[in-house]
Amino acid sequence: MKVIGISFVLLLALMGVAAALDFFGGSPDLNASIRNIFNPFLVMETIEMVIFIFIVLCVFIPPVRQFFQKRNKSKQ
Amino acid sequence: MEKARISAFQLFILIVLFELGSAMIVPLAIEAKQGAWLAILIGAAGGCGIFLIYYALFRYYPDESPVHFVRHIIGSVPGKIVAFLYILYFLYLSARVVRDFGEMLITIAYVETPLFVLNLLMVLLAVYTIRKGIEVLARTGELLFIVLAFLFLSAFLLIAAGGTLDYGNLKPVMGEGLAPIVKTAFTQTIYFPFGEIFAFMMIMPYVTDPKKVKRTGLLAITASGFVLASIMAANTGVLGVELVNRSLFPLLATIQSIELADFLERLDVYFMLAAIIGGFVKITLFLYVSVAAAADLFKVKKPSQLAYPLGVVVLLLSIMIAGSLPEHIQEGIKLVPLYLHLPFQVILPALVLLVAFVRHKGRGKEGEAK
CATH class of the missing domain: 1.20.5 (Single alpha-helices involved in coiled-coils or other helix-helix interfaces)
Incomplete structure (x- = not known):
C-alpha cells in the first residue's frame, strides 16, 4: 500500500508540474491547463x-x- | 541503494549512451545555424564545468546517494524536500524522453499505432531492466555501445563516400559573430544533454574505484560532445541549415540521403537502431535514478517494488505533458531549460556545494582548534 501511496503522490505532483508548465507556456488559465492534461485520455x-x-x-x-x-x- | 558495483569503463559507456540518447535525433543547437557544432562543443565544455560541481559534492560523500547526503548538508526537512523535488524532476525528464521517442516512432515508422501503446512498450522494457538492477544495465550498455560505435563509424564512412557531404553548407561558421553560438550553448546545449549528467550522482557511488570517476566523467562528456558535434556537422553538411531547421529528425534525413553503389540506400534502420539504443538507456537511467531515490527517501525495503508503479507514472505523464508534438517541442525548448534545468542542474547543486564547503571548512577549523 505504501508503494501505491508514493506513486499516487508523485503522480499528483507531476500533474501539477505539467499543468504549471502548460500555464507558463501560454495557456489562458490554470483550469484550461488542468483540462489539457486530461484531454489525451478523453480521445483514446x-x-x-x-x-x-x-x-x-x-x-x-x-x-x-x-x-x-x-x-x-x-x-x- | 542496492548492493551493486560497476567499473569506471561501464560508467563511461553509460554516460556516453545517455548523453547521445535523445540529443542525437533532434536538431540540437540549430539556432546557432552553421555554428551548431561549435555550440555543442561549448556546451560540452560547460557540461564539464557542471560535472565538476557534482564531482565536488560526490567527493564529500563518496559512498552515499545524494538523497542521503543532501540531508546531512542542508538539514533533514529541507534535504527531504530537495530530494523529493529531484525525484519529480527525474520522473518528468524520463516522461519527456519517452514522449520524444514515442513521437519519433509514430512519425517515421508506426503511423497507425497509438502513442500510448508505443510509450507503454518502452516503459515496460525500462521497468524490466530496472528490476534486474544497475549491473545488468551496465553490462547491456557494453553490448549496445559496440553496436552503436559500429553504426556511427559505418554511417560516417558511407556519408563521406556517398558524396552527399557539401562542406560549403558548413560556412560561414560565425556569420553573425560568436554571440548567437555562445547564447545557444548557454541556453540550450549546456543543459540538454550535458547537464542531465546530474542523474549520475545516484550512479557514482556504485563505481568500484571512486578515484576514476572524475576522469571518466570528463572523458565521457568530451567524447559525447565530439560525437554530437560531428553528427550536427554531418547533418548541416548534407542537408544545409534550412532543411535541418525544418526537419524534426535531421539525422534520419541525413542517413536517408546515403546512396552508394546503386544498392546501399534506404538505411533508415541505422537511425532506428541508434535512436532506440540511446532512448532505451536514457529512459531506463532516468527511471532507475527516480526509483532508487524514491526508495531511499521513502524507505522502501525493496526498490524493485517501485519500478512498475513509477513506470506507470512515467507512462501516464508522457501522455499528459503535451497535447501535440509541436507543443511538446516548444515546452522542451522554451520552458524546460529555464524553469527546470537551470534550477535543478546548476543553481541547487551549486548552493548545496556552497553549504557543504562552508560546513566542512568549519569542521576542519574546529578540529584544528581542538
Whole structure:
C-alpha cells in the first residue's frame, strides 16, 4: 500500500508540474491547463482504454495480494 | 541503494549512451545555424564545468546517494524536500524522453499505432531492466555501445563516400559573430544533454574505484560532445541549415540521403537502431535514478517494488505533458531549460556545494582548534 501511496503522490505532483508548465507556456488559465492534461485520455480509442485500465490495475495486484496473504497468515 | 558495483569503463559507456540518447535525433543547437557544432562543443565544455560541481559534492560523500547526503548538508526537512523535488524532476525528464521517442516512432515508422501503446512498450522494457538492477544495465550498455560505435563509424564512412557531404553548407561558421553560438550553448546545449549528467550522482557511488570517476566523467562528456558535434556537422553538411531547421529528425534525413553503389540506400534502420539504443538507456537511467531515490527517501525495503508503479507514472505523464508534438517541442525548448534545468542542474547543486564547503571548512577549523 505504501508503494501505491508514493506513486499516487508523485503522480499528483507531476500533474501539477505539467499543468504549471502548460500555464507558463501560454495557456489562458490554470483550469484550461488542468483540462489539457486530461484531454489525451478523453480521445483514446476503446482498445487503448482497455490496455490503459489493465496497466493501471496491474499496479494494484501485488499490494492487494500481499494484504490478503498477511491477513490469512494472521488468521492462522 | 542496492548492493551493486560497476567499473569506471561501464560508467563511461553509460554516460556516453545517455548523453547521445535523445540529443542525437533532434536538431540540437540549430539556432546557432552553421555554428551548431561549435555550440555543442561549448556546451560540452560547460557540461564539464557542471560535472565538476557534482564531482565536488560526490567527493564529500563518496559512498552515499545524494538523497542521503543532501540531508546531512542542508538539514533533514529541507534535504527531504530537495530530494523529493529531484525525484519529480527525474520522473518528468524520463516522461519527456519517452514522449520524444514515442513521437519519433509514430512519425517515421508506426503511423497507425497509438502513442500510448508505443510509450507503454518502452516503459515496460525500462521497468524490466530496472528490476534486474544497475549491473545488468551496465553490462547491456557494453553490448549496445559496440553496436552503436559500429553504426556511427559505418554511417560516417558511407556519408563521406556517398558524396552527399557539401562542406560549403558548413560556412560561414560565425556569420553573425560568436554571440548567437555562445547564447545557444548557454541556453540550450549546456543543459540538454550535458547537464542531465546530474542523474549520475545516484550512479557514482556504485563505481568500484571512486578515484576514476572524475576522469571518466570528463572523458565521457568530451567524447559525447565530439560525437554530437560531428553528427550536427554531418547533418548541416548534407542537408544545409534550412532543411535541418525544418526537419524534426535531421539525422534520419541525413542517413536517408546515403546512396552508394546503386544498392546501399534506404538505411533508415541505422537511425532506428541508434535512436532506440540511446532512448532505451536514457529512459531506463532516468527511471532507475527516480526509483532508487524514491526508495531511499521513502524507505522502501525493496526498490524493485517501485519500478512498475513509477513506470506507470512515467507512462501516464508522457501522455499528459503535451497535447501535440509541436507543443511538446516548444515546452522542451522554451520552458524546460529555464524553469527546470537551470534550477535543478546548476543553481541547487551549486548552493548545496556552497553549504557543504562552508560546513566542512568549519569542521576542519574546529578540529584544528581542538
